[in-house]
Amino acid sequence: MSKRLTLTIAAAAAATALLFTGLAPANAADPWDPAIERIGGSDRYDTAVKISKKFPANIGYLFIATGEAFPDALGASAVAGHFGSPLLLVTRTSVPANVVTEINRLNPDAIVIVGGTGVISNAVQTKLATLAPVVTRVAGSDRYATNRKTNELAYDAVGNPPSLALVATGRDYPDALAAGVVGGLRSYPVVLVNGSAAALDAATKTHLADIGVQNGAGIIGGTGSVSTGIENGLTTLFPGNVFRASGPDRFATSAKVRDIFFAAHDTAFLATGAGFADALAGGPLAASVDGGLGGPLYLVQKNCIPAPVLTRLQADQPSKVVLLGGTGTLTADVANLKPC
Numbered sequence: 001m002s003k004r005l006t007l008t009i010a011a012a013a014a015a016t017a018l019l020f021t022g023l024a025p026a027n028a029a030d031p032w033d034p035a036i037e038r039i040g041g042s043d044r045y046d047t048a049v050k051i052s053k054k055f056p057a058n059i060g061y062l063f064i065a066t067g068e069a070f071p072d073a074l075g076a077s078a079v080a081g082h083f084g085s086p087l088l089l090v091t092r093t094s095v096p097a098n099v100v101t102e103i104n105r106l107n108p109d110a111i112v113i114v115g116g117t118g119v120i121s122n123a124v125q126t127k128l129a130t131l132a133p134v135v136t137r138v139a140g141s142d143r144y145a146t147n148r149k150t151n152e153l154a155y156d157a158v159g160n161p162p163s164l165a166l167v168a169t170g171r172d173y174p175d176a177l178a179a180g181v182v183g184g185l186r187s188y189p190v191v192l193v194n195g196s197a198a199a200l201d202a203a204t205k206t207h208l209a210d211i212g213v214q215n216g217a218g219i220i221g222g223t224g225s226v227s228t229g230i231e232n233g234l235t236t237l238f239p240g241n242v243f244r245a246s247g248p249d250r251f252a253t254s255a256k257v258r259d260i261f262f263a264a265h266d267t268a269f270l271a272t273g274a275g276f277a278d279a280l281a282g283g284p285l286a287a288s289v290d291g292g293l294g295g296p297l298y299l300v301q302k303n304c305i306p307a308p309v310l311t312r313l314q315a316d317q318p319s320k321v322v323l324l325g326g327t328g329t330l331t332a333d334v335a336n337l338k339p340c
Contacts, residue, residue: 032314032317034317034318034319034320034321035319035320035321036320036321036323036335036337037320037321037322037323038322038323038325038326038327038330038335039051039054039282039285039322039323039324039325040278040323040324040325040326040327040329040330041326042326044067044089044275044277044278044281045067045088045089045090045091045096045098045099046096046098047277047278047281047324047325047326047329048067048087048088048089048099048277048278048281049088049098049099049101049102051086051281051282051285051324052086052087052088052102052106052281053102053105054086054285055084055085055086055106055284055285055288057105057106057107058106058107059084059085059086059106059107059108059109060083060085060108060109060110061080061083061085061108061109061110061111061112062085062086062087062088062103062106062108062110062111062112062132063076063079063080063085063086063087063088063111063112063114063284064087064088064089064090064111064112064113064114064120064124064128065087065088065089065090065114065115065120065280066089066090066091066092066115066119066120067089067090067091067277068091068092068119069119070173070276070280071143071146071170072114072115072116072119072139072143072146072147073087073114073115073276073280074143074147074168074170074173074176074177074180074190074192074276074280075114075146075147075150075151075176075180075183075189075190075191075192076112076114076150076280077177077180077181077183077184077190077279077280077281077283077284078166078179078180078181078182078183078184078188078189078190078283079150079151079153079154079183079184079189080184080283080284081180081181081183081184081185081283081284081286081287081288082154082183082184082187082287083154084284084288085108085284086106086281086284086285087280087281087283087284088102088103088281089277089280089281090120090124091124092118092119092120092121092124093121093123093124094123094124094127095124095127095128100127100131103128103131103132104131108132109132109133109134110132110133110134110135110136111128111131111132111134111135111136112136112137112138112153113125113128113135113136113137113138113139114138114139114146114150115137115138115139115146116137116139116140116146117139120137125137138150138153143170143192144170144192144193144194144203144204145203147170147190147191147192148191148203148204148207151189151190151191151207151211152210152211154187154189155189155211155212156211156212157209157210157211157212158212161211161212161213161214162187162188162189162211162212162213162214163187163188163213163214163215164186164188164213164214164215164216164217164218165188165189165190165191165208165211165213165216165217165218166179166182166183166188166189166190166191166217166218166220167190167191167192167193167217167218167219167220167226167230167234168190168191168192168193168195168219168220168221168225168226169192169193169194169195169196169221169225169226170192170193170194170195171194171195171196171225172225173276173280174250174253174254174273174299175220175221175225175226175250175253176190176192176220177254177271177276177279177280177283177297177299178220178250178253178254178257178279178297178298178299179218179220179257180279180280180283180297181257181269181283181286181287181294181295181296181297182257182261182287183287184283184284184286184287184288184294185261185286185287185292185294186261188218189211189213191204191207191208191217193226193230195221195225195226195227195230196227197227197229197230198227198229199229199230199232199233200229200230200232200233200234200237205233205237208237213238215238215241216238216241216242216243217234217237217238217241217242218242218243218244218245218260219231219234219242219243219244219245219246220244220245220246220253220257221244221245221246221253222244222246222247222248222253223246225246226244231244243260245257245259245260245261247308249306250273250299251273251298251299251300251301251306251308251309252306252308252309253299254273254296254297254298254299254309255298255308255309255311255312256308257296258296258298258312258316259312261296262294262295262296264316265290265293265294265295265296265316265318266289266290266293266295266318266319266320267286267289267290267295267318267319267320267321267322268295268296268297268298268313268316268318268320268321268322269282269285269286269295269296269297269298269321269322269323269324270297270298270299270300270305270309270321270322270323270324270330270334271297271298271299271300271323271324271325271330272299272300272301272302272324272325272329272330273299273300273301274301274302275329278324278325278329279297279299279324281324282297282322282324283297286322295318295322296312297324298312298313300330300334301334301340302329302330302331302334303331303333303334303338304333304334304338304339304340305334305337305338305339305340306340307339307340310337310339310340313337321337323335
């Protein structure tokens with residue numbers, strides 16, 4: 001197998017993107033009684049397994065990330081969605097038994113480990129090597145280098161250049177999680193930066209050129225997440241083709257991502273904004289539902305739905321709302337669409 005993963009036909013078709021496709025609100029008098037589905041397990045590893053069960057067996061690629069920390073895995077959700085692949089979580093030193101069972105069901109041609117041995121040990125890699133014919137590790141010197149290497153699995157300036165890059169801070173997880181679904185659906189790489197830096201760093205500039213980003217960049221998050229200096233650097237690279245999707249908090253930002261990147265959709269996803277794991281594993285599923293049309297992933301609070309998110313849901317009236325995580329993560333009040 002080539003060191004560079006090959007792009008699937010489905011992912012190539014998904015690369016035709018629509019931008020700024022806001023949906024007009026539905027009539028407020030229209031009844032809305034969506035089906036509520038919860039995909040939740042006993043812990044984050046089990047929840048990821050239950051999400052993975054929505055994918056068919058005999059897949060091409062399976063992505064593996066740590067369930068203990070977010071930095072290395074943030075960009076992996078988008079790349080997994082790009083390939084139509086699930087993402088499973090492991091600990092640093094072990095593969096949970098239910099994860100092994102799910103890998104056997106999936107029967108992947110190749111497993112891609114995202115992160116170095118400091119987050120996923122060689123012992124875990126050795127175990128995974130008994131479950132698939134090919135196991136590849138993607139790791140760099142830090143979270144940003146790992147992110148760049150992960151993107152390089154999917155994108156090539158000559159063979160498969162992406163039309164747009166989604167830029168988010170790598171210092172925290174919420175904005176990148178909301179971007180991950182869009183990245184998987186539209187075949188846009190999520191490019192992590194040190195959002196507090198005064199300027200766009202040279203390594204990121206080189207990366208954007210190496211993977212051949214063609215048309216511009218969308219910054220996910222406000223200036224407190226990704227600085228105006230970084231925005232100015234991107235504008236120099238893509239004059240007139242840089243925009244922001246941002247709100248006053250993580251919840252409003254996830255709603256703004258929906259406004260810009262999603263039109264009518266049948267399914268919407270809710271995940272906690274207080275943790276990364278469920279949204280990370282759920283991103284590839286959200287990118288693949290409804291025949292590949294995908295559905296937005298909103299971040300919500302444990303016990304209620306913030307106003308910007310509920311407003312979008314009520315306007316869009318999706319026929320199904322999927323909760324990612326058990327009742328310890330999202331309570332029954334969220335399932336009942338209780339406003340904050």
